[in-house]
Amino acid sequence: MPPKPDITTRQHIELLVDRFYAKVQKDLLIGPFFNEVAKVNWEEHIPTLCDFWESVLLQGNAYKGNAMAVHQQLNQKKALKPEHFERWTKLFLETVDEHFSGNKAELAKQRALSIATVIQIKIGG
Secondary structure, three states: OOOOOOOOOHHHHHHHHHHHHHHHHHOOOOHHHHHHHOOOOHHHHHHHHHHHHHHHHHOOOOOOOOHHHHHHHHHHHOOOOHHHHHHHHHHHHHHHHHHOOOHHHHHHHHHHHHHHHHHHHHOOO
16 A cells, blocks of 8 residues: 655645545534534535635635634534534544645644634633
8 A cells, every 4th residue: 555645735635625524524423513504515615624724734825714703603503512523523633544644644633633622612612
């Protein structure tokens, strides 16, 4: 089996985001937040998520949103609980490990943990 690449390009980000959110959509615990509560239009949202992760990992500047505000609004519709953040994090780390290896892959996992923790603290979850 060839070694896994590190996360170094927009294409890598797109692969990570696509595979991760494919799992999220099917997940019985957190999928309903995306599919029923937020009613995410995936065709529109995936590029935004790619912009976000590109800014986090590759210093891109395309992301213009406010991830905290989005999660605060979602939490007002249906409470986000620690187990939701734990599942999100588990799926993200699993997806990174399935497809990538290297410094940026490790950074992606660290940032995902940090982001999940900060959002959880700020919404009081």
